[in-house]
Amino acid sequence: MRKLTLLVLAGVLTLMGPAAQALDLHFPGEEPREGIYLTQSHLVEAEPAVLPEMTDYAADKIQYIYDTYLAGTDCKGYFAMVPAKEAFLQKGSLTHEVMGRTFRQELPFLTYLNLAPMMALENFYRTDLHWRQENLPDVASYLAAAMGTQVGTGYRENLWTGDFFGTYSPRLTAPLRPDAVRYLTSDTIDGCTVTGYDLMGRAETQPVYNLEKAAGGNPYDLFLSGPQGIQIMENPKGPAGKELVLFRDSFGSSLAPLLLEGYSKITLVDLRYVFSHTLNQYVDFQDQDVLFLYSSLLLNNSLALK
Amino acid sequence: MKKLLTLLALCAALVLTLTACGGSDAPAAEEPEDTVVEGDTSETYAPLATDLANEFLHLVDTAEDPSALTLAEDFLAVADLPFEAMVMPVEPGLLMGFGNTEITGFSQGVMFGPSISSIPFLGYVFQLDGSVDGSAFCQTLKSNADLRWNICTAAEEMVAVQSGSYVFFLMCPSSLEG
Numbered sequence: 001m002r003k004l005t006l007l008v009l010a011g012v013l014t015l016m017g018p019a020a021q022a023l024d025l026h027f028p029g030e031e032p033r034e035g036i037y038l039t040q041s042h043l044v045e046a047e048p049a050v051l052p053e054m055t056d057y058a059a060d061k062i063q064y065i066y067d068t069y070l071a072g073t074d075c076k077g078y079f080a081m082v083p084a085k086e087a088f089l090q091k092g093s094l095t096h097e098v099m100g101r102t103f104r105q106e107l108p109f110l111t112y113l114n115l116a117p118m119m120a121l122e123n124f125y126r127t128d129l130h131w132r133q134e135n136l137p138d139v140a141s142y143l144a145a146a147m148g149t150q151v152g153t154g155y156r157e158n159l160w161t162g163d164f165f166g167t168y169s170p171r172l173t174a175p176l177r178p179d180a181v182r183y184l185t186s187d188t189i190d191g192c193t194v195t196g197y198d199l200m201g202r203a204e205t206q207p208v209y210n211l212e213k214a215a216g217g218n219p220y221d222l223f224l225s226g227p228q229g230i231q232i233m234e235n236p237k238g239p240a241g242k243e244l245v246l247f248r249d250s251f252g253s254s255l256a257p258l259l260l261e262g263y264s265k266i267t268l269v270d271l272r273y274v275f276s277h278t279l280n281q282y283v284d285f286q287d288q289d290v291l292f293l294y295s296s297l298l299l300n301n302s303l304a305l306k
Numbered sequence: 307m308k309k310l311l312t313l314l315a316l317c318a319a320l321v322l323t324l325t326a327c328g329g330s331d332a333p334a335a336e337e338p339e340d341t342v343v344e345g346d347t348s349e350t351y352a353p354l355a356t357d358l359a360n361e362f363l364h365l366v367d368t369a370e371d372p373s374a375l376t377l378a379e380d381f382l383a384v385a386d387l388p389f390e391a392m393v394m395p396v397e398p399g400l401l402m403g404f405g406n407t408e409i410t411g412f413s414q415g416v417m418f419g420p421s422i423s424s425i426p427f428l429g430y431v432f433q434l435d436g437s438v439d440g441s442a443f444c445q446t447l448k449s450n451a452d453l454r455w456n457i458c459t460a461a462e463e464m465v466a467v468q469s470g471s472y473v474f475f476l477m478c479p480s481s482l483e484g
Contacts, residue, residue, distance in 0.1 A: 051406060053400060053406065054406070057400065197422050199388055199389035199390070199420070199423045199425070200389060200390050201390045201421060201422050226424070226458075227424030227456075227458050227459055228424060229422040229423065229424065230422060249457075249458075250457075250458050270424075272424070272456040272457075272458070273420070273422060273423060273424045273456075274421070274422045275392055275394065275421065277394075278392070278421065278422075297457065298457060301455075301457060303400055303401070303402045303403070303404075303405075303455070304402060304455055304456040304457065306394075306402070306419070
């Protein structure tokens, strides 16, 4: 009987061999598979090498914005980059440092704000590329202070009731615990208004946190309703005349509400969804703070900017 | 014996579970429906992109001495798109939607897309240089097109059609409703 049991177990282990191997492929530790690997409890995408043509294109686009809209005004320009998750691993990517040097050189008219020292892997969702809003108040405080205003760090934390299987999850077949999506509210955020634009360019009121959108596909669309070309957040209790124009990608959606306390108006511009030569239809550049806040992922794929 | 059978059943279930989790590759990205044909889009499986390409082909047939710009503007005028769209001239070189590959071989080119919308809709009209092989040009567009060019949204259909010296290229969702 014992012999039979051993025989059976040996057979089972043999059968398990390929499956176990396959699991190893999905959880390689350090070796990327499908560009994704699991390490330090996070799914991480291997960052591609910096593409000079892409950073040049991004710098040219920002230069165009500066020359066309900002030069000769009292606007003050800033640049900040969100490093990718891989930058915060033990043997992290240096992409953001290479890019940071490039943009500091190519955009001398903007004040460079370095976010990397105040960020860590824990700032990001485990299964997604985006950062977690509940871990951003310090980043928002730093940016606000650098731009001459103040925001608090006292927020009410809310839990969205769904599971968030981030953008990297479908690229693995192995089961992985979903992320929780938390969002921060305050009297300032509750009292603000958000105006966006519909497909025909007509203004429409939108929520800061769009629970319907979150339930509709990508839970990160909770923040400012996901991809949008132009949005205007107005804070009736904000410092009078203090305005921000935020050129951003999706990382700006979760950050912008945390900057609201320091401004009476924040205009968000995503150049992937609005043509740069039409911005004067939506923004009257005069004396605003103008922050270019982009992820290194987008800056290395900058042809998406119109 | 009963215990052994139970153990066997559990082990078998475990093997099946592990195989299901790890034995197959991650779901492959959906292949776009696409086509490269000259003056005919009948053998395609990309309904929306094909319909729009047919609109373009009809325009080319009926236009007198058109330019890439006028064709694109006329296309947007007749296409009945549920969003406001805009046309912009482009030069040979790196173009939105084709990654890090330079697109060359055209004397006139325009890009068109939504004025202010995140709908993954990106089109081009090219007038080819005289010596350029239209089929090869379309193939270059197809093979380098990135349906997820803006990272956050993704097109589902792609079409590249040639009529004479003009090429129409489009990436779009499978439906523009809702």
